[in-house]
Amino acid sequence: MDEIIKLENIEKHFGSVYANKDINLTIKRGDVHSIVGENGAGKSTLMNILYGMIRPDSGSIYYDGEKIEIKSPHDAIARGIGMVHQHFMLVPSFTVMENIVLGLPPRGEKIWRPENFRPEITKIMEDFGLEVDLNAKIQDISVGIKQRVEILKILYRGAKVIILDEPTAILTPQETQELFSTIRLLIKNDHTVIFISHKLKEVMEISDKISALRDGVLVNTVNRDDVTAKDVAYMMIGRELEPLQKTLEDGEKEVSLKITDLKAANDGHVAIEDISFCLHKGEVVGVAGVEGNGQSTLVDAIVGAQGTGGGTIVFEGEDITGCSIAERMQKGIAHIPEDRMTEGLALPLSAEKNLILGIHNKEPIKQKGRLNWKEAEKISEELIKSYSVKIKSRKEAVANLSGGNMQKIVVARELNREPKIVVACQPTRGVDIGSSKYIRECLLDVKKKGGSVLLVSADLDEILELSDRIVVMYDGKISGVLDAREATEERLGELMFGRG
Amino acid sequence: MKKQKMISTIMIAVFVIVCALGISIIMLLIAHKDVVLAFSKLAQGAVGNKMNFARTVRMMAPLIMLALTFSVALRGQMFNAGGQGQFYLGAVCATAVSLLFPNLPGWLLIILGIIAGMAGGMLWALIPAVLKVRFRCSEVVTTLMFNYIAVYFTEFLVRVPFYVPGAVGESGSTANIPEGVSLTTLVKGSELTTEIIFALVVTAIVWYWSRWTVSGYETEVVGVNAVAARYTGVNVKNRQLLAMAISGAIAGAGGALEIIGVFHRFVIDFAPSVGFDGIVVSLMAGNSFPLIPVTAFFLSCLQSGAKTMEMFGKVPRSLVDVMIGVIIVVVTVKRLPFVVKGTKRAIKENKES
Numbered sequence: 001m002d003e004i005i006k007l008e009n010i011e012k013h014f015g016s017v018y019a020n021k022d023i024n025l026t027i028k029r030g031d032v033h034s035i036v037g038e039n040g041a042g043k044s045t046l047m048n049i050l051y052g053m054i055r056p057d058s059g060s061i062y063y064d065g066e067k068i069e070i071k072s073p074h075d076a077i078a079r080g081i082g083m084v085h086q087h088f089m090l091v092p093s094f095t096v097m098e099n100i101v102l103g104l105p106p107r108g109e110k111i112w113r114p115e116n117f118r119p120e121i122t123k124i125m126e127d128f129g130l131e132v133d134l135n136a137k138i139q140d141i142s143v144g145i146k147q148r149v150e151i152l153k154i155l156y157r158g159a160k161v162i163i164l165d166e167p168t169a170i171l172t173p174q175e176t177q178e179l180f181s182t183i184r185l186l187i188k189n190d191h192t193v194i195f196i197s198h199k200l201k202e203v204m205e206i207s208d209k210i211s212a213l214r215d216g217v218l219v220n221t222v223n224r225d226d227v228t229a230k231d232v233a234y235m236m237i238g239r240e241l242e243p244l245q246k247t248l249e250d251g252e253k254e255v256s257l258k259i260t261d262l263k264a265a266n267d268g269h270v271a272i273e274d275i276s277f278c279l280h281k282g283e284v285v286g287v288a289g290v291e292g293n294g295q296s297t298l299v300d301a302i303v304g305a306q307g308t309g310g311g312t313i314v315f316e317g318e319d320i321t322g323c324s325i326a327e328r329m330q331k332g333i334a335h336i337p338e339d340r341m342t343e344g345l346a347l348p349l350s351a352e353k354n355l356i357l358g359i360h361n362k363e364p365i366k367q368k369g370r371l372n373w374k375e376a377e378k379i380s381e382e383l384i385k386s387y388s389v390k391i392k393s394r395k396e397a398v399a400n401l402s403g404g405n406m407q408k409i410v411v412a413r414e415l416n417r418e419p420k421i422v423v424a425c426q427p428t429r430g431v432d433i434g435s436s437k438y439i440r441e442c443l444l445d446v447k448k449k450g451g452s453v454l455l456v457s458a459d460l461d462e463i464l465e466l467s468d469r470i471v472v473m474y475d476g477k478i479s480g481v482l483d484a485r486e487a488t489e490e491r492l493g494e495l496m497f498g499r500g
Numbered sequence: 501m502k503k504q505k506m507i508s509t510i511m512i513a514v515f516v517i518v519c520a521l522g523i524s525i526i527m528l529l530i531a532h533k534d535v536v537l538a539f540s541k542l543a544q545g546a547v548g549n550k551m552n553f554a555r556t557v558r559m560m561a562p563l564i565m566l567a568l569t570f571s572v573a574l575r576g577q578m579f580n581a582g583g584q585g586q587f588y589l590g591a592v593c594a595t596a597v598s599l600l601f602p603n604l605p606g607w608l609l610i611i612l613g614i615i616a617g618m619a620g621g622m623l624w625a626l627i628p629a630v631l632k633v634r635f636r637c638s639e640v641v642t643t644l645m646f647n648y649i650a651v652y653f654t655e656f657l658v659r660v661p662f663y664v665p666g667a668v669g670e671s672g673s674t675a676n677i678p679e680g681v682s683l684t685t686l687v688k689g690s691e692l693t694t695e696i697i698f699a700l701v702v703t704a705i706v707w708y709w710s711r712w713t714v715s716g717y718e719t720e721v722v723g724v725n726a727v728a729a730r731y732t733g734v735n736v737k738n739r740q741l742l743a744m745a746i747s748g749a750i751a752g753a754g755g756a757l758e759i760i761g762v763f764h765r766f767v768i769d770f771a772p773s774v775g776f777d778g779i780v781v782s783l784m785a786g787n788s789f790p791l792i793p794v795t796a797f798f799l800s801c802l803q804s805g806a807k808t809m810e811m812f813g814k815v816p817r818s819l820v821d822v823m824i825g826v827i828i829v830v831v832t833v834k835r836l837p838f839v840v841k842g843t844k845r846a847i848k849e850n851k852e853s
Contacts, residue, residue, distance in 0.1 A: 305731060326733035337731055344731070346724040357721060358732040361714050370712045413732075 003065065004029040004161060004192050005050070005081075010059035012045055018216040019045040020056070025211060025218060027161070027194065030187055034195045034203045034224075036236050037213035038432035043196050046213070047163050050194075051083040052076040082154025083163040088146050092139040096132055097121065100153050117156075124155050128185045143290070144175035151182065162186065163194045168202055172290055173460065173493040180206050198236070198433065199461070200229045212236050237433050253280035256452045257302070257421055262311035264301045271297035272476045275311070279421065279452045284443065286467030287456040290496050294476035295456045296338060299425055302454070303335040304328045316420070329358060334419035336410055338426050338456075340403075344410040347399035351391055352380040354398050355413050383412040387438075404435030411439050415446065422446050425456045440466055460489055474498035509786045512831075513795060516784055519830045520823040527822065528815065538813035542820075545808025546801035552808070554690035558762070559800035560793065562587070562771065564699040565754025566778020567785065567792045568706055569747045573625075574787060575710065576743025577723045578632070580625060582643030583751045584775025585650030589624040590617030590752025592654045594759045595766040598677035599662060606680025613681065614756045621752015622745050624650060629744035633737040639744075647775065655768045662766075672768035683761040695761035700793060702750060707789040709746075719743050751775075777803075780824055783831040799824070 005027040012020045019042045027033050037043045048054040050061065052070040060067055063079050070076050076083070090099050101117045118134065125132060130148045138146060147167060154162060164183075168176045183193050183206060197203050203210060204224065211221040212235035219235045257279040264272050272294040279285050289295055300306035302313060304325040313321045320328055329335075337343035345354050356365055356376045364375040380394045387408045391401060398406055407427065414422065424443060428436035443453050443466060457463050463470055470482045472495035480495040521539075528535045547553045566583045573580030580586075594613035601609065628642035655672065662674045683693035710716040721729040722739045730736045759766060781799050785791040802824070806817035 303731070324733075324735075325730065326735070329733045335731060337728075342725070343727045346721045346728050348724050349721065353717070353721070357728070357734075360717055366714055369714075371714060371717055 002028055004063065006062040006065075007046075007050070008060045008062065010046065010049060010061075011057045012049060012054065013057060018042075020049070021216045023059070023213075023218045025221065027192060028209070029192055030190060031208040032183060032187060032193045032195055032206050034197060034207035034210045035213065036196075036198055036200070036203055036210060036232060038198060038236055038434070041213040041236070042216040043213055044165065045216075047083065047165060047194065047196060050076070051081060051163060077154070077157050077159065080158055080160035081163070082157060082159030082161070084147065084150040084154065084165065084167060086165045086169065088150055090138045090146060090149060093137060095135055095137050096141070096149050096152075097134040099138055099149060100134075100156055104157075121152065121156060124152060127189060128155065128182060130155075130182060143170050144172070144178065147171070147179065148182070159191075161192045161194065163196070165196045166198075167195070168197060168199060170291065170458070172496050173489045174497070176202065200232055201461075203232065204229050210235075214238055233433070253282055255279070256281045256283075256316060257454075258312075258314040259302070260312050260314070262298070262301060262313065263309045264297050264306060265309050266297050266306075270309075270476060272301070272473075274477055277471055277478065277481065279454055281420075281452055282447055282450050283468045284447050284453040284455055284466050286463035286470040287454065287473060288460060288463050288470055288492055288496060289458075289473035291458050293473045293496075295473055296425070297476075298473070299335070299338070299423055299454075299456055302423055303333060329417070332417075332420035334414040334417055334422045336414050336422065336424040336427050338429075340406050340410050345398050345406060348397050350395045351384065351389070351398050351401075351409055352376055352394040354409055355380040355383050355394075355416075357413060359417060379416070383416055387412040402432070404431040407431050407439060408435060411442055415442060419446075419451065421452050421454065423454045423456070426458060427455070428457075428459070428462060460492055463492075464489070472496055509788050509791060512786055513784055513791065516827050516830045517798065520826045523826045524819055524823050527819070533815050534813070538809055538815040538819070541811075541813035541815075542802070542805040542809040544812075545805030547805075548808075550687065551690055552804065554687040554692040556797070556800050556804040557696055558690065558692040559804050560796045561695045561699040561761070562754050562758055562774050563777055563781050563796040563800055564703060564793055565750055565757070566775055567781035567796055568703060568778075568789070569751040569754070569775075570779045570782040571785070571787055571789060571792065572706060572750065573743050573747035574782070575716075575723045576719045576740045577726055578629065578740055578744050578747070579640045580643050580744065580747050581640055581779070582625065582628060582646045582650075582775070583747075583778050584772075585643070585647040586621035586624045586748045586751035587755040587758075587771070587775060588650045588654050588769075589620035590755030591759045591763075591770075592657055592755075592766050593617050593620035593752065594756030595674055595677060596657070596662070598681050598760075599674060602678050606678065606682075609678065609681045610683070610760055613760055614753055617752040617754075617756025617759075618749040619752065621750070621755065622748040625744045625748020625751070626741065629741050633740055651769050654766065658766060658768055674766045676765045677759070681760055682764065683757075691762050693761040695757045698757055699754075702753065703789060703792055706746075706750070710789060715739065715742060777824075780828060780831075784827060 003026050007023055007025040010020050010023040011018070023046060035043050035046070045054060049056045050070070052072045052075050061070060062068065068079060070079070091102065094102070097114045097118065100121055101114050121134065124130070130152055132145055132148050132152065138149070151162065167179060171179060186193055195203070195206060207224045209221060210224055210227070210232055212219040212232065214236060255278050260276050262272060262275040263270065275298060287295055287298070297306065301308050304323055308321060312319055315331060315333065320331065341347065356379060359365055360371065365372055377394065384391060384394055389405050389408045389412070391405060398409055401409070411427065422443065427439050427443065431439065440462070443455065446453050455463065455466055464484070464487060467484050469484060470487050470492065471478055472480045472482070472492060474496060475498060479498050482491065525535050528538055545552055546556050566587060569583040569586065570580055593616040597613045597616045598609050624646060628639050628646055631637040631642055632639040658672055658674055663669045664675045668675065683695055686692045686694065710720060718729065718734045719739045719742065722734060722736050726736050758771065763770060777799060781792060781796045784795040802820045806820040809815055810817040
C-alpha cells in the first residue's frame with residue numbers, strides 16, 4: 001500500500017465560514033508532504049482534523065487503506081499519527097525524560113519510574129539523530145531542543161506519520177537545518193512527514209510533494225521537482241507577488257534616536273546591558289536575534305513601557321529616558337507591539353474605537369472636552385479604506401477580523417500619527433502574505449518620507465528584506481552590527497548564537 | 501452594529517429571565533404548588549395596584565445606584581464587590597451632616613448630605629483601589645472585606661458618637677434627621693420619592709460619561725485591554741482609580757439618598773443585601789448602562805412581590821432567592837450557544853434588510 005493517509009471530501013465550517021471545503025488529499029508513505037497556505041487558509045484546521053482535535057462535519061479518513069474514525073488525539077496516536085504543535089506542550093519544571101513519558105502507564109512496577117523508559121528512548125535518539133540530554137529540565141533548554149523533545153515524545157508513542165505545524169517559525173537558520181536533517185532521517189526510517197509552513201524557501205528545500213490551500217479549498221498538489229517557488233506562491237495566494245523595492249542609501253545622515261549604554265532589568269534580572277546604537281533619519285534598522293534575548297525589554301525601554309537601570313535614550317537631541325509613554329508618543333515615537341491581540345488592540349471594541357486610540361485626546365476628535373464621534377467616523381473610514389482593511393463596517397469588533405486585518409488596524413493607527421520613529425515588533429507575524437507585503441511597504445514608506453524604523457523580528461527574511469543595518473542581540477547584549485550588504489543568513493545565525 | 505449589540509444584550513436578559521422563571525416553575529411543580537396562583541400573586545404584589553407599584557419603583561432606586569457602582573468599576577477592569585460598604589458609608593455621612601448641623605436649611609442639608617455621602621463612598625472605594633494599583637492587592641478581596649469593616653464601623657458610630665439614650669439608641673439607630681431634610685413624595689402614602697429620579701439622572705450622566713468623554717472612553721479601553729491602553733499612552737492606574745472613585749461616589753450617593761428620601765435616620769445594617777443585588781442587576785444588564793433601570797425594575801418586582809406571594813400564593817418568599825440564584829448562574833455562563841446563534845441570525849437579517 002503506497003498511500004498511508006487519504007482524506008476524502010473533508011468539510012468543516014465554523015459558523016458560516018468554511019475552514020475546509022471538500023478536501024481530497026493523499027499522502028504517500030515515506031514522503032515529506034508540505035501543506036502551504038496563508039494564515040486562515042485552513043491548514044491548521046485540516047491537520048487538527050487528522051490529529052483528532054477537531055471533528056469534521058463530513059468526509060472520511062483512510063489510514064493504510066482502512067477507513068478510520070479519529071475522535072481524539074488519543075486515537076490518532078494509537079494509529080501512529082503524531083503532531084508537533086506550534087506551541088509546545090511541555091512541563092517546564094520536569095526533565096526531558098519525564099516529559100517524554102508523561103501520561104504513559106507505569107511499566108513493570110506499580111510505581112511510575114521514568115527511569116524504566118530510558119533504554120528505549122535512548123535507542124530512538126540514536127536512530128534518528130535526536131541528541132538531547134534526558135536529565136535536563138525543559139526550562140533550561142533552548143527552543144530548538146524543546147522541539148526535538150516534542151518529536152521524541154511522539155516517536156516514542158509509535159508515530160509513523162508526523163505532522164509538524166510551522167516548525168521553523170521559532171528556529172534560527174542553523175536549527176532549521178538540524179531539523180531538516182532529522183526529517184531526512186525520519187524518512188529514511190520509513191516514516192512520513194507532513195510539513196506545514198508558509199516559508200516557500202524551506203518548503204522547496206525539504207518537500208517531495210506540495211499541497212496548497214487557499215480559503216479552505218485545496219488548490220493543487222504538485223511534485224516539488226515540477227514547480228518553482230514562484231509557482232507555489234501563485235498557488236497559495238492566487239496572484240503574482242511583486243518583490244519589494246528597497247533602496248540602500250549611503251552618506252552621513254542625521255541621527256534620530258541615540259541609545260547609549262542602556263541597561264534594563266526584568267523581574268529583577270538584568271535583561272539588557274551595554275546597548276548602544278543609533279537610528280538615523282530615513283533608515284530601517286533591523287534587530288535580529290532568537291526570541292527572548294532582550295529584544296522585548298529593549299523595545300519597552302525605548303517606547304517608555306519600562307524603566308531603565310542606566311544609560312540614556314536621546315531622541316532628536318532631547319533626553320527622553322525619563323519620559324512617559326504618552327510623552328514619547330507626543331514627540332513622535334510610534335509602536336507596533338509584538339502581540340496585536342494582547343498588546344495592540346482592545347479586541348471586543350469596534351475598529352473605530354481602536355483606530356482613534358492615541359489621538360482621542362487631541363483635536364479634532366476631542367472638542368470642547370467631549371469626543372466628536374463624527375470626526376472619529378471620518379478618520380476611521382478613511383484609514384479602513386486606505387489600508388484596505390477587510391471589515392463589514394467600522395463598528396465591527398476587531399475580534400472578528402483575521403490576523404492580517406487586525407495587524408493592519410494597528411499599523412494604520414500607529415502610522416496615522418505620522419511618527420518620526422516607528423518601533424515595529426514582529427509586524428507581520430501570523431499575517432498572510434498579501435497583508436505582510438502591504439505592511440512592509442508601509443514601513444519602507446516611513447523611511448522614504450524621512451522617518452526611521454526600528455524593526456524587531458524573528459523572521460530573518462523580513463529583516464534582510466527591509467533593513468539598512470542589522471543589530472543582532474544575544475543574551476541581552478549586542479553581539480554584532482552588520483550593514484545590510486554584508487549580512488547573510490549564516491553570518492546572522494552565528495551572531496544570534498553569540499558566536500561572532 | 502450598535503443595534504446588533506443591543507439586540508444580543510436584550511436577548512441575553514430575556515433568556516436569563518425565562519430560565520429563572522422556568523426553573524422556578526419546575527420547582528413549584530415538584531412541590532405540588534399552584535404555579536399560576538403563585539405567579540399571579542407575585543405579579544399582583546409587584547405591580548397589582550398603585551401602592552404596590554409605587555413600592556416596586558421605590559425599591560429600584562438603590563438597586564440602580566448599586567448596579568451602576570458595579571458596572572462603572574468593571575468598565576475600568578475593577579471588580580468592586582464593596583458597593584454595600586460604600587453605600588453604608590455614604591448613608592452614615594449624610595446622616596452625620598444633618599445631625600451635626602441641624603440648624604442649616606433643609607435644602608442645603610440635602611445637598612451637603614449627598615456630597616458628604618459621595619465623599620464617604622468614594623473614600624471607601626479608593627482605599628482598596630489604591631491598594632490595588634500600588635501594591636496589586638486583589639480588589640475583589642479588599643472591597644469585599646471592607647463591607648464588614650463598614651458595617652461595624654457604622655455600628656460604632658451609631659453606638660458611640662451618635663448614641664441617643666433610650667430605646668432608639670439601644671435598637672441601633674441614630675436620632676432622626678431634621679424634618680426639612682427629605683425628598684418630595686411622588687405617590688401619597690408611599691415611600692416613593694424623587695429619589696428614583698435622582699437614580700435615573702445618575703444613570704444618564706454615567707452613560708454620557710462612558711460615551712462622550714475622553715476619560716470614559718479611556719476607561720472602557722482600560723477595562724477591555726489594559727496593556728493595549730498603556731501602550732497607547734493611557735494612564736491605566738489613573739483611569740482605574742477614577743473608575744473606582746466614581747463607582748464609590750455613586751454607591752455613597754445611593755446611601756445618602758436612602759437616608760434623606762426614606763429612612764431619615766441611620767439604622768445599623770439597614771439594607772443588608774442591596775450591594776449584592778446591585779451586582780445581580782448589573783450582570784443582568786450585561787454591562788450596558790441604559791439597560792440597568794430595566795433589569796433593576798425586574799429584580800425589584802421580584803422582591804417587592806415576594807411578600808404577597810408568600811401571604812396569598814402559599815409559596816415561601818425564598819423562591820425569589822432561588823430565582824435570583826438561577827439568574828446569577830445563567831448570567832455567569834459566558835457562552836450561551838443558542839443566544840450566539842440567534843444573534844448571528846439577527847445580524848444576518850439586519851444586514852439583508
